[in-house]
Amino acid sequence: MDNLNTEHSKLNSNLENxxxxxxxxxxxxxxxWxxxxxQDLFQVSGVSRVFWYTSRSRIFQSLTVTLPSPAVFSLDQNPIRHSTNKAPKMLERAATRITSFYSDPSASELWDMVQDWTVATAPTIRSNIFSFARSQEKNLVPRSVDAVFPFLSxxxxxxxxxLVRVDLGRQQWIIIECLPALETLRLISCRFPPSSHLERPLKLKELAIAGDSFGPRSIEEPLVSVLCNPAYLEKLTLIDFLVTHTILAALSSMAPFPHLTYLSIFVTSLSGDHFFKFLAAVPALATLRIFPWSANITPPHPLPALSSLRSYDGYPNLISHIVPGRPIDCVCLVLMMVTADDEDHPDYIIHTELVSIVRDISHSIVPVRKLAIEYFLPTIENLSTIAKHLPDLHRLDLGLISGPPPLTPEEIIALSESSSEFDLNYAGDPLDTVDTMQGLLSWLAEGRVPLPPKLVTLRLSHSSIANEDMQSVEGLEQRELVxxxxxxxxxxxxxGVGGCRWWREGVDWSREVVDFEDM
Structure with missing residues (x-):
């Protein structure tokens, strides 16, 4: 910022007008800025020298290079003429631009402004499971990475x-090791060739390894100790379906991670024991997120103290083991759980009984301020339980599902005594998502079910993706309910009501339609 002030002073000297x-x-x-x-930054930077010098650090803060993937052809079909025919030219353009940027001495000041790099190869085009790469393009991706990677230093x-879909050979690891300020490394669907890694651990503060279930893809345990340095690691994300089990097995036998405060992880039924053993090695853990589609696991023994844990996001079956007796003030529940042991063809069930779960949440040693629930089926009992046992909630996010839940005697009496036009006919046909949201808003506005008395933010959405862009209640009707x-x-x-957001300043409420890309 000092350099920014100096340049700004030079440009503004003798320019009183x-x-x-x-x-x-x-x-x-x-x-x-x-x-x-x-794109707007590029436009702004060309307006004046002042705008250029004040915006350039944001423009060059991050660089993204997308490289072509090799063409893939079916064994039983003619060659598929896709954009991969342009791959050599794409590579040439990408390499030329990067080379020009890092070969220009006048741009050396800009090199030091780059703090984030993304190197990605385009997804491979497949026509069926039996496919092969055209021989003259087999080595295109390795050559692409070799052409760009040296400029990282x-x-x-x-x-x-x-790094996205990159084969990390020894030469790439050597370059990564030589990056003096590197703190965060994200590896998305990358391949780790055997015996290509380094022996000296990196000093990463944040590591993310993610990927889909399309392989083959594996990782050697020695590489885990290179990537996960117990003396430095603070945030760890492991949601690669193919390598997480191996990584957890290695982590469970390593030294404690005293600085690790954030863990987001995909756990299979086979890696459950390794996961719980690893938890004992992270005494400072503050945020634990069990990735959806994980196995429905329970600990065989009492969990470690985890006295710093403040936030839990995952399945409800772990609530009774994690929340009571710990200072957790933020809970996010995913009620659609995996039930089958077959990980290739899992079955799912939606957990609808929340009373005991909410009671366990209330046994946190600090007031719970935030609760989010996905696949929430609104009933009088569930909503009343939340208001009763979590009176200090400041924020409540509910991802709603529709359907006819079982009625309790109290609910039948409550519904029979009401004559409101917004009644939810749970005894009839299943409700669609529109009726669910409109009916719930009406329930709340009319006082049929309570909200926590200290609530500041209420957000209602649809857990069903197909209905995300559906406005559930018209604007005028929403205003009256609000x-x-x-x-x-x-x-x-x-x-928040679906795609609409209401906020209050004083006694006046304003409304905006939210772009779902920003939600």
Missing amino acids: NPPILKLPPEVLYHC GYLTR CSRNLRSLE RCLHIRYPRLREI
Whole structure:
């Protein structure tokens, strides 16, 4: 920022007639550019020298290079003429641009502004499971990586590196090891050739290894000790369906990780024991996320203390083992759970009974402030239990599903005594998502079911992806329901209803339609 101020002073000297915006402090302009898209930044940078010098660090903060993948042809069909015919030219253009940038001495100041690199190869085109790469393009991807990878070391302040579908040979590991400021490494569907890695552990603070179930893809245990350095690692994400089991097996036999505070992980039934053993090696863990589609596991023995754990996101079956007696103030539940042992063809069930789960959550040693539930089936009993046992909630996010839940006697009496036009006919046909959201809002606005008294933010959405873009209630009707909710719960300041967001300033409520890409 000191260099930014110096350049700004030079440009503004003897320019008293500049427009007012050019006289703003450089740190203010720099902050403003943070709200622009990359394309808008390019436009802004060409307006004036002041705009160029204050926006260039954001423009060059991250670089993304997408490389072509080899063409794939069916064994029983004619060659497929896809865009891979252009792959050599694409590689040439990418390599030329990177070479020009890092070969220009006048751009050396910009090299040090680069903090994030992404190197990705395009997904391979497949026509069926029996396929092969055209012989003259078999080595295209390795040559692509070889052409671009050496330039990583030119950015001395590179802190974050993301690699997507890249084969990491020994030469790539040597370059990664020589990045002095590297703190974050994300490996997405990467391949790890045997015996190609280094022996000296990296000093990563954040590591993410993710990937789909399309293989083959494997990892050797010695590489795990290179990537996961107990003395430095703070955040770990493991959601690669093919290699997580091997990584967990290696981690469970390593030294404790005293600085690891965040763990997001996909757990299979085979790796459950390794997972629980690894938990004993992370005493400072503050956030635990069990990735959806994980196996429905339970610990064979009492869990370690985990006295710093503040947030849990995962299946409800672990709540009774994790929350009681710990300072957890944020809970996110996914109620659609894997039930079958066959990981290739899993079965799912939606957990609808929440009373005992909410009671376990209430046994946290600190007030629970945030609760999010996906695949939530609204019933009077479930909603009343949340309000009763979690009175200190500040935020409640409910991903709704529809269907006729079993009625309790109390619910039957409550419904029979009401004559509202918004009644939910649970005894009739299953509700669609529109009726579910409209009916729930009406229940809440009319006081049929309570909300936690200290609630500040309420968000209702559809767990069904097919209905995400459906507006459940018309704007005028929403406004009346929101007004009634505010009267009953004066602390409410934000209400999300599907694709609409309401927020309050003083006593006035405003509404906006949210772009789902921003949600």
